[in-house]
Amino acid sequence: MSAAALLRPEPRPEILAIDAYVPGKSRVEGVAKAHKLSSNESPLGPSPKAVEAYLACARSLAVYPDGSARALRETLGRRFGLDPLRVLCGNGSDEIIALLAQVFLRPGDEGLYSEHGFLAYPIAIRAAGATPVVAKERARTASVDALLARVSARTRIVYLANPNNPTGTYLPYSEIRRLHAGLPAECLLVLDAAYAEYVTRNDYAAGIELAASCENVVMTRTFSKIHGLAALRIGWAYGPAHVADAVNRIRPPFNLSAPAIAAGVASLEDAAHIEAGIAHNARWLPWLSQSIDELGIGVTPSAANFVLLEFGKNSVGDAAEADAFLSARGFILRAVEAYGLPQFLRMTVGDEEANRGVVAALADFVRSGRG
Ligand SMILES: Cc1ncc(COP(=O)(O)O)c(C=O)c1O
Secondary structure, X not given: OOHHHXXXXXXXXXXXXXXXXXXXXXXXXXXXXXXXXXXXXXXXXXXXXXXXXXXXXXXXXXXOOOOXXXXXXHHHHHHXXXXXXXXEEEOOHHHHHHXXXXXXXXXXXXXXXXXXXXXXXXXXXXXXXXXXXXXXXXXXXXXXXHHHHOOOOOEEXXXXXXXXXXXXXXXXXHHHHHHHHHOOOOOEEXXXXXXXXXXXXXXXXXXXXXXXXOOOEEEXXXXXXXXXXXXHOOEEEEOOHHHHHHHHHHOOOOOOOHHHHHHHHHHHOOHHHHHHHHHHHHHHHHHHHHHHHHOOOEEEOOOOOEEEEEEHHHOEOOHHHHHHXXXXXXEEOEEOHHHOOOOEEEEEOOOHHHHHHHHXXXXXXXXXXXX
């Protein structure tokens, strides 16, 4: 290599160790109308009131948004009984996940997450120069014992999605409290409740109470799922005042656009639309889980708006073949080998046509002998 070639800006080596996040596929070559079931988006779309609020912003595009997203924080405060000063807004909850790592991790520190946890966590941990540490799961479910066993003197942050993506499994609130009780006070627990609205179990809680009362717990939420506003990138978090203060020091000043703030507020005010999304999921999640299970394809019990299907030696067929078979019929699922699940596919609960279509296609797949 010539001397000139060496003279160029060098990224930090830990950045180059990161495998970039690969989003779910959104189209299939040669298939005109495809059902995108790869990103856990809402089959109902956004509230018409949110769309109206978004469109109304077209008249004032020259003006910067309110950098503190006050209207959204105050609406969230009223809706959930929170102190708006402790609500953080992010360009998607992804941004908040990354900002928390930047604020609380330094080189030599460890960030902990569970085996099949959301891939944004190791990316955020590495990007902050810290070391990702993984705790084993049991039956694709986070294990509090395994997480606590991996806590060291260097652990500064623990990320836990509850329910988790891509497994769909969840931990009851008693387990979350046990996890929190076992963590050192100087370790931040980030409870990522992106799918909280879909959970219909009595023993579940998103974590608001812990985030409201502890100095080391933050709960993150998103408008990308139940609110059907993924394109607008709206996430939020609730936690102690000192966390909000620290994050606000490095948060990009206008990280939420004006249309995002306006649509988020309008969506929160349309309770009927949220209820419709919950009811749709409550109807189709069990139907899909049961129908797919009856085909002999393994289904991990899900509390969210998606199901994880198992192929391979413990089940029927092969995940890559099933993926290709479904894609050719216009059903785009999510391959999850990057999550250590090479023989699994994740499927978002879709509209009725998509749900019935996938089950019929999977039945063909099994019958074709590939299953
Ligand atoms: C567990 C989990 N957390 C966070 C996110 C990020 O959501 P957002 O669109 O708010 O960045 C996702 C998106 O799929 C997710 O599955």
